[in-house]
Every structure is written in C-alpha cells, then in structure tokens.
Amino acid sequence: MSRYAVNSLLYRLKKEPEFRARFEADAAAALAGLDLSEAERAAFVAHDMRRINELGGYLHLVMSVPGLAAH
Amino acid sequence: MGKIVFAGAMSHVLDPDYYQRACGDEGRRMVTDCMTEIARMGKRFSATGADALIVVADDHLNAFSFNAVPALCVRIGRTVQRMKQDHAEAFDAVLDHMPEQYPLHEDLANQILEQGLGSGFDLAMSWEAPVDHAFLSPVNTMHGTRPIPPLVPIWVNCFVAPQPTPKRCFDFGRHIARVVAASRWNVGIIATGGLSHFPELSLPRVGETDTVFDRKLVHWMERGEHEPLQELTVGELHKTGEHEFLNWMVLIGAITPARAQVRYFGELRRINLAAVEWSLP
Numbered sequence: 001m002s003r004y005a006v007n008s009l010l011y012r013l014k015k016e017p018e019f020r021a022r023f024e025a026d027a028a029a030a031l032a033g034l035d036l037s038e039a040e041r042a043a044f045v046a047h048d049m050r051r052i053n054e055l056g057g058y059l060h061l062v063m064s065v066p067g068l069a070a071h
Numbered sequence: 072m073g074k075i076v077f078a079g080a081m082s083h084v085l086d087p088d089y090y091q092r093a094c095g096d097e098g099r100r101m102v103t104d105c106m107t108e109i110a111r112m113g114k115r116f117s118a119t120g121a122d123a124l125i126v127v128a129d130d131h132l133n134a135f136s137f138n139a140v141p142a143l144c145v146r147i148g149r150t151v152q153r154m155k156q157d158h159a160e161a162f163d164a165v166l167d168h169m170p171e172q173y174p175l176h177e178d179l180a181n182q183i184l185e186q187g188l189g190s191g192f193d194l195a196m197s198w199e200a201p202v203d204h205a206f207l208s209p210v211n212t213m214h215g216t217r218p219i220p221p222l223v224p225i226w227v228n229c230f231v232a233p234q235p236t237p238k239r240c241f242d243f244g245r246h247i248a249r250v251v252a253a254s255r256w257n258v259g260i261i262a263t264g265g266l267s268h269f270p271e272l273s274l275p276r277v278g279e280t281d282t283v284f285d286r287k288l289v290h291w292m293e294r295g296e297h298e299p300l301q302e303l304t305v306g307e308l309h310k311t312g313e314h315e316f317l318n319w320m321v322l323i324g325a326i327t328p329a330r331a332q333v334r335y336f337g338e339l340r341r342i343n344l345a346a347v348e349w350s351l352p
Contacts, residue, residue, distance in 0.1 A: 008137045015136075017157050050274050058230060059272040060131040066158035070274055071093070 073254035113213025123176035128205035141195030176221035244324020264315025
C-alpha cells in the first residue's frame with residue numbers, strides 16, 4: 001500500500017472540482033495511469049471510503065471529499 | 072517588555088448544525104453551551120486590549136498538500152484568507168458564514184520565526200496557506216461582532232505521521248514565551264482542537280471518545296503538573312484520539328507553570344467538548 005498515492009488522490013478529489021467531476025462520471029477512467037495497487041484502485045472505484053481509510057487514507061479526507069465523504 | 076495576557080484552549084468544531092446532524096439535540100445543546108463559555112472567554116480576552124492573538128491549531132489536510140507537511144509552521148505576511156471549499160462537507164461547511172480575510176501581526180510572526188530558526192527550531196513558514204475551522208471557529212466565536220486583533224496563526228502537524236512530540240511542542244511554546252517577553256507587545260494565545268475524538272483516525276471508530284484520558288489531561292492542567300504532559304507520546308495521543316492536544320502542548324509551554332481553569336467540559340460521543348482558560352500572573 002502507498003500512503004502517498006492514496007492520500008494525494010483523496011486530496012485531488014477534494015481540491016480539484018474538474019478531476020472530481022471526471023471521477024464521478026467514470027472512476028476507473030479517471031484513475032487510469034495512477035500508481036495505485038489493485039486494492040486501492042478497487043476501493044476508489046467502489047467509492048468505499050471505509051476501505052480507503054483502512055488502506056491508509058487520512059480520516060479527515062475521507063470525511064470531507066465533496067459528494068464522496070463518509071460520516 | 073511584552074507579556075502573555077490571555078491563554079485559553081478550546082474545541083474547534085463549533086457549529087450547532089454540525090452537532091445536530093452528528094449527535095442530535097444533545098449535541099446541539101452541548102456545543103451551544105461550550106460556545107457560550109468560549110464567547111465569555113473572548114470578552115475577557117478583548118478586555119485585555121492585546122496587540123495580537125497567537126492561534127495554535129492544526130491543518131486538516133486543507134492548507135498543506137502531500138508535497139510538504141510541516142511539523143511546525145508560522146503564517147507570515149499581512150493578511151490570511153479563510154479556506155474555501157466548493158460543496159463543503161462536514162467540518163469544512165462551518166466556515167461558510169465567516170469573514171474571508173483577517174489581519175496578521177507581521178512583526179510578531181516574523182520574530183517567532185526568525186528567532187526560532189536562530190535557536191534550534193527549524194520552523195516552516197508560509198505566506199499563502201489559508202486557515203480552516205481549526206483557527207476561525209474559535210476566533211469568531213470568541214469575538215462575535217467585536218474587532219479581531221491581528222493574528223499569528225501557527226500550525227502543528229497533528230495528524231500526518233510522524234508528528235512532533237508533545238515535549239517538542241511544549242519546548243516550542245517556551246520559545247514563544249521568550250519572544251513575547253522580549254517584545255513590546257501584550258499578546259493572547261489560544262490553542263484549539265480536541266478533546267478526545269476519532270481514536271486512531273479510524274472511520275469505524277468515529278463516535279468513540281476516551282473520557283478517562285481527557286480527565287487525566289485536565290487534572291494535570293488544573294494542577295499545573297506539566298512534567299507528565301511532556302512525557303506523553305504521540306502513540307498515546309493517537310490511540311486515545313488526542314491528536315490535537317499537541318496544539319495545547321504549545322500553549323502549555325508558553326504559560327507554564329500556570330494552572331488551568333475548566334470553563335466547560337462535556338462528554339459527547341463524537342467529540343468531547345472543552346473550553347479551558349489559564350490563570351496568568
């Protein structure tokens with residue numbers, strides 16, 4: 001697992017509305033080319049914030065990405 | 072000769088609607104009571120006529136991205152902006168009604184930074200980082216419609232491991248006290264965050280708090296027993312959801328050996344709420 005890969009992706013999803021819109025439209029396509037493990041990629045495609053947190057995603061990010069946040 | 076004329080620490084998610092959603096009527100009532108005490112603290116601070124207010128708080132991965140995460144960072148410049156987040160969720164949404172720009176005390180910030188680098192604290196600096204609810208909820212709750220004095224925002228990395236140690240934060244607070252004492256300004260200082268919440272930063276554990284640990288911290292602060300606080304480890308703080316107590320450790324270092332008076336403590340399953348003020352000589 002890569003703490004940097006997971007969290008830098010969460011950060012982009014939070015801070016870049018255009019990237020977030022592409023992710024919401026087609027998550028797998030938006031993640032193409034990113035350096036993620038299979039588990040990380042699957043968790044993001046499934047919008048599974050609990051799993052993303054287990055994989056090292058910082059709690060405050062998984063709780064605050066607009067439209068995707070877990071509470 | 073300068074002086075620290077006010078010191079207080081408090082929880083920093085101060086929004087009745089947030090707690091209504093998270094904890095129902097009890098949450099709304101408790102945070103409203105806590106905010107009432109923080110507003111009273113603010114009136115006492117304003118009565119000091121302080122030249123500046125140092126605000127020690129943490130970044131919730133808003134100001135600093137993963138290209139650099141400073142352990143301790145001083146905000147310099149002349150003004151600071153409120154963080155903006157489109158379609159803000161949760162604790163980010165509480166910022167929406169707040170003023171967008173705040174004055175900074177440029178000279179005090181520069182002295183904390185420059186003298187810090189000269190005395191063994193390799194501080195980061197930022198001219199552009201915005202501030203989120205950790206800074207602005209307490210500041211606005213304290214002041215209401217009264218003018219806010221020039222701020223000196225200081226970030227402590229409370230969340231992204233490896234964090235600075237509680238002892239290091241305490242020592243940095245001692246540095247701040249020396250800078251203020253050698254200056255010509257009367258200064259207030261607040262630390263924000265906590266108390267116990269989000270143990271181990273684990274999503275399934277959101278809703279758990281460690282009240283026993285909170286009461287131990289409060290006991291030490293009330294008695295002015297700062298040695299055991301300096302012996303705390305980052306691991307203990309992580310386990311008990313006391314990550315943001317690192318901010319409080321900076322303040323405690325700045326006013327040691329002063330004793331704390333608890334203005335509010337409320338056990339709430341999402342976040343234990345607190346407002347504490349120190350009796351200064």
